[in-house]
Amino acid sequence: MENIALIESFSEFKGDKNIDRVTLMAILEEVFRAALKRKFGSDDNFDIIINPDKGDLEIWRNRVVVADGMSEDDNEEIELAEARKIEPDFEIGEDVSEEVKLIDLGRRAILALRQNLISKIYEHDSTNTFKHFKELEGDIYSAEVHHIRHNAVILLDDEGNELVLPKSEQIRSDYFRKGDSVRGIIKTVELRGNKPVIIMSRTAPEFLVKLFEQEIPEVFDGLITIEGVARIPGEKAKVAVDSYDDRIDPVGACVGMKGSRIHGIVRELGNENIDVLNFTKNTQLFIARALSPAKVVSMKIHEEEGREDGKKGRVDVFLQPEEVSKAIGKNGVNIRLASQLTGYELDVQREGVEMEDDVELTEFSDEIEAWVIQEFKNIGLDTARSVLEKDVAELVKRTDLEEETILEVQKILKDEFED
Structure with missing residues (x-):
């Protein structure tokens, strides 16, 4: 294989990868030096001259002339008789530069060299x-x-880079066809076996934050800050916003006239319902706002450090009976988001219902499994009467419990009051 042929075989990769000239020459020299080292044991005394644009390549080996029979290293020294075959007037101690042809490396070495180039x-x-x-x-x-x-x-992407959007990072209503343009955030990038794996996400809370930055100039400019985000992707989200400029209404600026500003974000997220609320450092007021549209009567905060779930504590929230369903929301979505946003476990209580007339579900932990109790609590039902008041069909729909399990639980609860 001629020198130029080897360089041309490399150019097919160079064109695709947009490698700059300096990097190209460095890679070529590194590969050729590795081949020389394998062939001659050392590459220290070789000069490599490369012109990748023209396909020119020259390799020169530099050796010192020594007396005949005195060479200890044929790679770095050349005997006088051998040197004078190159140039008849060489003398002992002089330097000899001799061009090395690729063919001298051997066919197998050349093939390996090409593979190394590609790699x-x-x-x-x-x-x-x-x-x-x-x-x-x-x-x-x-x-x-x-x-x-x-x-x-x-x-x-436009450069031919591959990105992966896993099912777990897709919004439930997402439906894609070949050729569709998809937006998301770059969630993680890692090397697996020298190959970059780029994971995109459309469910991460950060995606919602970035959409706010793109669609709402005041957020992009820093006039409005996003203090917290809670999402159930594709269903509902709550976003707490604040502004250091008293002249700006952060909620109004984010929503826009008749929802004009937030509409594009909602559409991008598969009609995800987005509640925007004013952030405050007043914990009670923030929790009350997070539970909107329900109107909170009062609450009692129990700070708890070191919880396994990472929550800051538990809050007993008292509401009028007709407000409880609003606080909980469909399938418990509203209270779950409020809990995520505020960082507290929220325990809904009916104002005016005496505890003597009701019993906490946790009191039945010896008869009802903890995960079953948690299923009820997830939808805001944390007392015996609150579970008994619900229709079995509704409970089946709103929880992951079987009808048989719900009937068994209700029987246990009824027995408590009949006693």
């Missing part, structure tokens, strides 16, 4: 891609659907 190019490209996307973690990115797998959507 180095892809390694360089992967490293650059990894660094590029690592800097974009947490930012919004757009790419096109290339193909769809059962557990992920594979995307390609």
Whole structure:
């Protein structure tokens, strides 16, 4: 294989990967030096001259002339008789530069050299891609659907980089077809076997934050800050906003006239219902706002450090009976989001209902399994009477419990009051 042919075989990768001239020459020299080292034991006394644009390559070996029979290292020394075959007037002690042809390396070495070139190019490209996307973690990115797998959507950007949108990072209502443009945030970037794996997410709370920054100028400019986000992707979200400028209404600015500003965000998120509320450092007021549209009568906060669930504590929230369903929301969504946003476990209580007339579900822990009690608490039912007041069909729909389990629980609870 001629020198130029080897360089041309490399150019097919160079063109695709947009490698700059300096990097290209460094990779070429590194690969050739590795080949020389394997062949001659050392590459220290070799000069490599490369012009990748023209396909020129020259390799020169520099050796010192020694007396005949005195050479201790044929790679670094050349005997006088051998040197004078190159140039008849060489003398002992002089330096001899001799061009090394690629063919001298051997056919197998040349084939290995080409494979090494390809490997180095892809390694360089992967490293650059990894660094590029690592800097974009947490930012919004757009790419096109290339193909769809059962557990992920594979995307390609304009540069041909592959991104993965796993099923777990998709909004439940997401439906994609080949060629669709998809927006999400770069969630994680990692190297797996020298290949960058770029994970995109549409369910992360950060995606909602970035959409606010894109769609609402005051958020982008820092006039409005987002103090907290809680999401159940595709269903509902609560966003707490604040402003250091008293002249700005942060909620109004985010929502816009008749919802004009937030409409684009809602549409991007599959019609996810977004509640925007004013942030405050007053914990009681913040919890009350988070439970909107329910109107809170009063609450009692129990601070608890070191909880396994990471919550700051538990709050007994008292509401009028007709407000309880609003606080809980459909399938318990409202109270779950309020809990996420505030960082407290929220325990809804009916104002005016004497505890003597009711019993906490936790009192039945010896008869009812903890996970079953938690299912009821997830939808705001934490007392015996609150469970008994609900229709079995409704409880089946709103919890992950079987009808048989619910009937058994209600029987246990009824027995308590009949006694």
